[in-house]
Amino acid sequence: MSVKLAVKPQLQPKAAAAGGAYDLIIIGGGPAGLTAAIYAGRARLKTLIIEKMVLGGQASTAFQIENYPGFPEAVAGHELAQKMADQANKLGVEVLWGGAAELKKEEQSWSVQVDGKPVRAKAVIIATGWENAKLGVPGEAKFRGRGVSYCATCDGAFYKDKNIIVVGGGNSAIEEALFLTRFAAKVSVVHRRDELRADKILAERAKSHPKIYFFWHAVVEEIRGDKNVAEVALKDLVSGKKLIVPVDGVFIYVGSQPNTGFLKGLIKLDDHGYILTDEKMKTSAEGLFAAGDVRAKTLRQIVTAAADGAQAAESAREYIESKG
Numbered sequence: 001m002s003v004k005l006a007v008k009p010q011l012q013p014k015a016a017a018a019g020g021a022y023d024l025i026i027i028g029g030g031p032a033g034l035t036a037a038i039y040a041g042r043a044r045l046k047t048l049i050i051e052k053m054v055l056g057g058q059a060s061t062a063f064q065i066e067n068y069p070g071f072p073e074a075v076a077g078h079e080l081a082q083k084m085a086d087q088a089n090k091l092g093v094e095v096l097w098g099g100a101a102e103l104k105k106e107e108q109s110w111s112v113q114v115d116g117k118p119v120r121a122k123a124v125i126i127a128t129g130w131e132n133a134k135l136g137v138p139g140e141a142k143f144r145g146r147g148v149s150y151c152a153t154c155d156g157a158f159y160k161d162k163n164i165i166v167v168g169g170g171n172s173a174i175e176e177a178l179f180l181t182r183f184a185a186k187v188s189v190v191h192r193r194d195e196l197r198a199d200k201i202l203a204e205r206a207k208s209h210p211k212i213y214f215f216w217h218a219v220v221e222e223i224r225g226d227k228n229v230a231e232v233a234l235k236d237l238v239s240g241k242k243l244i245v246p247v248d249g250v251f252i253y254v255g256s257q258p259n260t261g262f263l264k265g266l267i268k269l270d271d272h273g274y275i276l277t278d279e280k281m282k283t284s285a286e287g288l289f290a291a292g293d294v295r296a297k298t299l300r301q302i303v304t305a306a307a308d309g310a311q312a313a314e315s316a317r318e319y320i321e322s323k324g
């Protein structure tokens with residue numbers, strides 16, 4: 001288990017390395033987890049964030065964020081993530097790099113297995129967010145990394161002057177389609193309906209962009225190629241006609257699935273696997289709280305994740321103090 005502090009790995013938290021105990025463990029270092037850490041740090045709780053990828057979560061891969069208050073000129077996802085991590089870091093919050101696999105209630109605490117080793121805390125906030133949903137069509141898994149991508153910020157630059165397909169009609173799909181026009185010759189959005197789910201301001205921008213085209217009420221049936229992606233087979237859902245479109249890249253944004261696999265049977269989840277909480281972010285298990293996109297909720301935004309994180313930290317503090 002390697003252990004790191006802040007966005008870039010630096011120090012090894014001694015207590016975590018020794019399997020030691022914290023007041024609060026936060027699983028997941030996205031905007032919800034980092035905000036919870038800031039509030040917990042200010043409440044002088046001994047706090048550990050467990051993160052397996054990068055601080056800032058999905059938000060850190062956004063090219064630019066235009067709807068987080070205080071940034072009228074927009075802010076790059078990685079820059080906002082760095083600022084949040086710096087703020088938590090200044091308050092003495094520690095970060096342990098690794099995947100949380102199992103949570104267990106012990107007498108006075110919760111234990112979290114991180115890469116086979118336990119760390120313990122009086123309370124735990126789960127802020128594990130979500131990962132991109134998969135289309136589940138032939139060729140998707142085979143060509144992942146060879147033309148199929150779920151991250152325009154990571155892979156967009158490989159598609160200079162190429163033809164790209166973006167699948168989906170939500171905020172992610174349309175934001176990333178707009179971003180990809182910086183590189184690609186042509187970006188075609190494949191959406192299963194004839195109306196975008198994305199915010200109106202993004203939809204307007206995409207519809208008037210000279211490089212963006214739309215395949216309305218269409219779905220991808222197969223992604224094909226030899227070594228790399230070469231074409232996709234589309235089906236028009238109205239006419240039933242099939243269409244083969246030559247492409248170099250397929251970027252998939254068809255929603256999300258929550259990272260709650262390790263929680264099954266432990267706390268109440270909704271039918272889609274999101275965590276059910278009350279308005280104080282309490283889950284169905286005492287001492288376990290949840291915050292951010294992993295929670296069953298209607299609006300998944302950085303600002304709502306941050307709000308959840310603040311409330312979860314406050315509820316965790318109250319809980320810890322009530323236990324003496």
Ligand code: NAP
Binds near residue numbers: 172299
């Ligand atoms: P989303 O809002 O759930 O949109 C998913 C899109 O994929 C929808 O257009 C959906 O079609 C389509 N889709 C779903 N399953 C499909 C399938 N099997 N085949 C083809 N198309 C499929 O997901 P998202 O865009 O990833 O956003 C996730 C959350 O983050 C949302 O709450 C979103 O508002 C938020 N977000 C916000 C921003 C921002 O505010 N700037 C940026 C990114 C994400 P239908 O429309 O027909 O259902």
